[in-house]
Amino acid sequence: xxxxxxxxxxxxxxxxxxxxxxxxxxxxxxxxxxxxxxxxxxxxxxxxxxxxxxxxxxxxxxxxxxxxxxxxxxxxxxxxxxxxxxxxxxxxxxxxxxxxxxxxxxxxxxxxxxxxxxxxxxxxxxxxxxxxxxxxxxxxxxxxxxxxxxxxxxxxxxxxxxxxxxxxxxxxxxxxxxxxxxxxxxxxxxxxxxxxxxxxxxxxxxxxxxxxxxxxxxxxxxxxxxxxxxxxxxxxxxx
Amino acid sequence: xxxxxxxxxxxxxxxxxxxxxxxxxxxxxxxxxxxxxxxxxxxxxxxxxxxxxxxxxxxxxxxxxxxxxxxxxxxxxxxxxxxxxxxxxxxxxxxxxxxxxxxxxxxxxxxxxxxxxxxxxxxxxxxxxxxxxxxxxxxxxxxxxxxxxxxxxxxxxxxxxxxxxxxxxxxxxxxxxxxxxxxxxxxxxxxxxxxxxxxxxxxxxxxxxxxxxxxxxxxxxxxxxxxxxxxxxxxxxxxxxxxxxxxxxxxxxxxxxxxxxxxxxxxxxxxxxxxxxxxxxxxxxxxxxxxxxxxxxxxxxxxxxxxxxxxxxxxxxxxxxxxxxxxxxxxxxxxxxxxxxxxxxxxxxxxxxxxxxxxxxxxxxxxxxxxxxxxxxxxxxxxxxxxxxxxxxxxxxxxxxxxxxxxxxxxxxxxxxxxxxxxxxxxxxxxxxxxxxxxxxxxxxxxxxxxxxxxxxxxxxxxxxxxxxxxxxxxxxxxxxxx
Ligand code: SF4
Numbered sequence: 001x002x003x004x005x006x007x008x009x010x011x012x013x014x015x016x017x018x019x020x021x022x023x024x025x026x027x028x029x030x031x032x033x034x035x036x037x038x039x040x041x042x043x044x045x046x047x048x049x050x051x052x053x054x055x056x057x058x059x060x061x062x063x064x065x066x067x068x069x070x071x072x073x074x075x076x077x078x079x080x081x082x083x084x085x086x087x088x089x090x091x092x093x094x095x096x097x098x099x100x101x102x103x104x105x106x107x108x109x110x111x112x113x114x115x116x117x118x119x120x121x122x123x124x125x126x127x128x129x130x131x132x133x134x135x136x137x138x139x140x141x142x143x144x145x146x147x148x149x150x151x152x153x154x155x156x157x158x159x160x161x162x163x164x165x166x167x168x169x170x171x172x173x174x175x176x177x178x179x180x181x182x183x184x185x186x187x188x189x190x191x192x193x194x195x196x197x198x199x200x201x202x203x204x205x206x207x208x209x210x211x212x213x214x215x216x217x218x219x220x221x222x223x224x225x226x227x228x229x230x231x232x233x234x235x236x237x238x239x
Numbered sequence: 240x241x242x243x244x245x246x247x248x249x250x251x252x253x254x255x256x257x258x259x260x261x262x263x264x265x266x267x268x269x270x271x272x273x274x275x276x277x278x279x280x281x282x283x284x285x286x287x288x289x290x291x292x293x294x295x296x297x298x299x300x301x302x303x304x305x306x307x308x309x310x311x312x313x314x315x316x317x318x319x320x321x322x323x324x325x326x327x328x329x330x331x332x333x334x335x336x337x338x339x340x341x342x343x344x345x346x347x348x349x350x351x352x353x354x355x356x357x358x359x360x361x362x363x364x365x366x367x368x369x370x371x372x373x374x375x376x377x378x379x380x381x382x383x384x385x386x387x388x389x390x391x392x393x394x395x396x397x398x399x400x401x402x403x404x405x406x407x408x409x410x411x412x413x414x415x416x417x418x419x420x421x422x423x424x425x426x427x428x429x430x431x432x433x434x435x436x437x438x439x440x441x442x443x444x445x446x447x448x449x450x451x452x453x454x455x456x457x458x459x460x461x462x463x464x465x466x467x468x469x470x471x472x473x474x475x476x477x478x479x480x481x482x483x484x485x486x487x488x489x490x491x492x493x494x495x496x497x498x499x500x501x502x503x504x505x506x507x508x509x510x511x512x513x514x515x516x517x518x519x520x521x522x523x524x525x526x527x528x529x530x531x532x533x534x535x536x537x538x539x540x541x542x543x544x545x546x547x548x549x550x551x552x553x554x555x556x557x558x559x560x561x562x563x564x565x566x567x568x569x570x571x572x573x574x575x576x577x578x579x580x581x582x583x584x585x586x587x588x589x590x591x592x593x594x595x596x597x598x599x600x601x602x603x604x605x606x607x608x609x610x611x612x613x614x615x616x617x618x619x620x621x622x623x624x625x626x627x628x629x630x631x632x633x634x635x636x637x638x639x640x641x642x643x644x645x646x647x648x649x650x651x652x653x654x655x656x657x658x659x660x661x662x663x664x665x666x667x668x669x670x671x672x673x674x675x676x677x678x679x680x681x682x683x684x685x686x687x688x689x690x691x692x693x694x695x696x697x698x699x700x701x702x703x704x705x706x707x708x709x710x711x712x713x714x715x716x717x718x719x720x721x722x
Contacts, residue, residue, distance in 0.1 A: 009652070011707040014693055016700035037705055041652045048601060050623025054649035061653060139603030139616075149664065152311035169560045173600025178683040180561075180598055184255045185690045187560045187600070192268075212693055219691035220678075236559050 003033045003111075004071040008078040010208045011229075017207055021235040022077055022108065028238060033075075034068065036065050042081040047088060049175050059089050063101060074101075076232060077108035079137025079207050085142065107207055109137065113146035118153060123237035128158040129228075130200040132191070132214070134207035135169045147195045147206050147230055153193040154237050166194060170205075172213035188217035195225065202226045202234045246635050250593045255569035265401055267564055272400045275559040279506025280608070284645070290502060290610075293495040298611055300492040301548040304453075308538045308547075311453040311486045312529065318456030319527055322518040326527045328483070336367040339445070339478060342526060343373055346476055348442040350374040352434075354460075354467035355382050356447025357551055358480050358530060360392060360573040361586070375445070378434050378466040380427055380717050387414045393567030393575065395553035396504040401566045433468075444470030448481040448516075449550070450496055451527075455488045456517065461500060470609075471516060479516070480528040484538070484547040490515075496550060499610035503552035508683040531586045542621050546581050546610040555605035555615055561598055570595065577605040577615040584622050589632045596622040597641075662702075666695055 003026070007019045026033045043058025062085065066074055076082040088104045112118045131151060137143045151159050156196045163169070171177065171187025178184075192214060195203060203225060205211050218225050228236070259265055284290045304311055309570045318324045329335040343351055349436035353366070353375050357364065364374040365386075377386040381398040384407055385391065392398030399407070404421050412419040417429045446467045448458035456480055457650060471477045487493065495507075501510040519525040537543050556562045557574030567575035572583045572595075584592045587630045601616040609615060626632060627642065679685075679692035 009505055012700045013695055016696045016698065016703060019700040019704070035701075035704065037701070039701075040655070040658070041648075043649075043653075046649050048620065048623075049645045050627040051642060051645045051649075052624060054645045057649055057653035061330075072252070097721055135600070135602035135604065139607050155676070164281050165274050167604075169600050169602035171560065171600065173602065174642075176597065176600045178681070179594075179637075179641070180253060180256065181683055181685075181690070182253070182260060183561060183598070184600070186260055186564055190275075191703070215693050216691050217689070220689055221531075221694065222654060 001032060001073070001115075002071040003031050003073045003075055004066070004069055005033055005035050005080070006039060006042075006074055006076045006206060007035070008076070008081045010212050011077065014212055015208055015229065017070075018077070018211075018232050019232040021229065022075075024090040024235045025112070025117075025121065025231055025238070028235075030122045030221055031117065034069075034071065034236065036069060038065060042084045044080060044084040044088075045174055047084065052092060055088075056092055059085075059092050059178040063089070063093075063096075063098065066101060066104070071104070074105045075111050076105055076106055077229075078209070079084050079107055079109075079134050079141045079143060080209060081199060082107040083136050083140035100234060103163040107137065107141055107143055108145040109150070110141075112234070113150055118150040118234065121238035122204040123157075123234060125154050125237045127156075127202065128200060129202040129204050129233070130195055130198070131159055131161045131205055132205040133161065133167055133212055134205050134210045143206070147204075150230075150234065151204065157237070160198065160200060162194065170210040170213045171217075172209050174209075176188075177213065179180070184213075185217060188213055192218055192221065192223055192225070196223060200225075202228065202233075204228045204230055206230050242355050246593075246633070249593045249635060250591055250595050251569045252565065252569065252598045255571070259441045259566050259569050260564060262442070264403060264406070265566060266564065267382060268401055269566055272397065273557040273563045276397070276506065277554075277608070278608055280503055280554055280557070281506075283502040283506040283684075287498070287502060287508070289498055292496040293609055294612065296496040297492065297499055297550075298548060300487060300495065301611060305538045305544050305547050307483070308483060308535060311488065311545070312483050312531070315451055315453040315456060315486050316529075318454065320456075322360060322456040324456065324518065324527055326529060328529045328531060330531045332362040332530070332532065335362050335480070335528055336364055339364060339480065339528060340368060340371045340373065342478060343443050344371070346442050348373065349439065350437070351443040351469045352376050352378050352437055352441040352466075352474065353382075354444075354446040354462065354470045355379045355398070356445070356480055357392075357395060357573065358376075358447055358482050359445070361482075362480075364480070369692050371641055376434070376437050376441075378438070378470060379462070379464055380430055381575045383434070385432055387411070389569065392575070392669065394556055395551045395574065395576075395578075397553065401568070401609070413465070438473050439620045441470075442477045443478060444472075444474040445478045445480065445688040446470050448479050448485055448527075449500065451481060451486045451492055451529075452488075452493065452515075453486050455706065457490070458485075458516050459493060460514045460516060461497065461510050462514075463507075465506070465512050468512060468514055471514065472520075475522075476526070477516075477686050478526045478528060479518065480530070483529050483531045483534045484549075494691050500552050503550075503608070504612040505607060535691045537585060543577050543581070543585075545613050545617060546618060548613055549578050550611060551578075552610060554608045554610065555613075558604045559606045560602065560604075565598075565701070577619065578613070578701050580695055581613075581618045581622070584625075589622075589626050590634075591634060592622070593626070593638055596626060657700075662699065666697075684689070690700060 043055030046054030384399040394400040450459040562576040
């Protein structure tokens with residue numbers, strides 16, 4: 001099986017260590033991976049701001065790049081970017097058949113889970129973690145069971161998640177976070193307060209965007225919390 | 240392309256948010272009420288064996304009725320006439336309001352008893368009646384509270400959701416001349432005693448309708464307090480006002496809608512009272528006022544017709560992180576929350592909604608909770624597309640800046656050379672802000688020191704990975720050469 005890793009912008013620019021965690025995991029699972037050197041952003045920012053024409057160059061490049069790549073899977077470690085590529089690219093190019101591409105694109109959690117790679121990691125941890133369900137992973141990609149089963153398989157770990165009615169967005173929302181700074185921040189604060197009230201210290205999320213936002217809010221409030229992108233945590237537990 | 244800085248007409252979500260967030264009581268009320276509502280809804284949906292199947296059946300039923308809305312509307316009116324109900328269909332609010340006013344005046348009434356109807360909020364009936372010297376007395380507790388306070392409903396099914404028990408107690412003791420009490424039973428008793436007199440002496444009762452049944456000329460009114468029953472049955476004249484999209488094909492579909500509405504709105508297995516209203520009793524009269532404004536147009540839109548599936552349960556509002564803080568009033572439109580954002584541009588125009596359509600994280604929880612599975616985030620996004628593409632819409636400066644930002648992002652980040660060139664400058668920028676502000680500062684992001692920014696990595700993953708690999712392969716080559 002040949003795998004090509006797509007590195008989302010936030011991970012690439014702000015938290016490259018998470019991409020390295022993924023590579024570590026790939027190595028531990030003996031996954032034959034490569035990375036396209038010329039990859040770009042998936043084009044989601046323009047799309048979600050309402051300017052789909054601005055996302056076309058990104059989508060075009062992505063399609064061209066992977067049309068020459070003979071990998072079996074394009075692993076996308078972000079529910080947001082995966083949804084953009086899988087659901088929205090076909091809408092950007094209505095005349096084109098992109099099934100070959102959308103079939104190859106898999107979100108990191110489902111890739112690790114559905115192929116049972118996580119079982120090879122032999123993971124251990126002591127203590128409780130809070131799992132934040134990233135919105136796009138949950139609501140756009142319908143990925144919920146996968147990360148929870150992976151985390152649940154970690155020996156010694158107590159997995160805590162918010163009940164459905166307490167479960168909310170982290171408040172990021174891309175351009176929303178800048179356009180509606182106060183609202184966005186308050187949503188993030190509420191999320192963190194929930195974590196603090198429940199005396200949790202370690203937070204795992206399925207999307208690096210959420211980590212970035214929650215961490216940014218926590219920094220300003222002086223909360224001493226540890227944030228992990230899910231791959232960071234899986235990697236940590238498998239040492 | 241007109242360029243202007245600020246437009247007073249644009250609903251200022253940021254300003255409204257600031258005001259709402261500063262009101263700690265409001266925030267506490269909203270947080271408690273919305274969380275409870277979602278909790279109850281989830282419980283009700285989880286224990287129900289029929290919720291999911293009702294969802295599919297109701298969606299199919301609504302899709303069918305939307306696709307033949309005009310025909311159904313004609314058929315409904317015909318069948319109402321057979322039931323001795325007089326129907327009036329209006330496309331504009333003014334005519335609907337004028338007709339209702341005339342009907343009330345002709346009956347010599349100077350007040351009416353009213354049970355909750357969101358459509359009357361849409362057409363602003365109460366204001367219109369007031370101008371004509373007619374008092375509209377809201378009889379449902381939530382609406383009654385809101386109207387006592389001189390406010391508008393802030394939620395589709397819980398109009399006084401934003402108010403705490405204490406606020407209601409204060410309001411009642413001030414406005415109704417009653418002893419101060421925070422006991423909900425006592426409070427509703429006060430309201431009931433006050434309203435009973437009104438019910439007994441009213442000549443005209445006005446209600447909405449949750450569903451209208453085409454093949455039999457009936458309406459269904461769903462409630463928990465039985466005030467609609469009184470408003471329908473006690474006065475001589477009953478007027479029901481509703482939007483044309485409420486029309487469904489037949490009574491067979493109705494139980495599925497009830498199943499969904501009661502569970503999604505209040506988490507009840509079934510609401511307390513369901514009235515199916517047909518022909519008026521001997522000597523009494525009944526009028527249906529049907530408003531079609533923009534509905535046929537939406538029904539004909541291949542994308543937005545989905546929005547007409549809405550049964551106004553309010554679940555999308557309860558679960559929305561923006562609504563939970565902004566409150567219904569912050570939307571400045573009778574329908575708040577995700578469904579309100581979807582409907583607003585049709586009713587008040589895109590220009591006013593410049594900020595509103597952007598005020599969503601697109602988190603998608605509304606889509607998941609909506610009993611009618613309306614893809615609300617996709618429709619909100621569709622509005623953004625339309626707004627961006629329509630040259631006729633007069634846009635304020637912030638929108639042009641947003642577009643410019645999106646354009647620059649596309650221009651720079653879709654170019655391998657440019658995106659690499661800009662890196663050091665971005666890092667330099669953060670170095671400067673760290674020196675000046677003592678932290679990573681981004682305009683519009685770093686609000687009131689409540690939010691920091693994690694900052695950029697010294698090297699992007701791509702840079703570090705490929706230089707490492709280059710080094711590695713060079714080392715390998717070096718090894719080879721050395722050997
Ligand atoms: S859009 Fe869906 S969730 Fe929102 S009020 Fe309408 S039916 Fe209820």
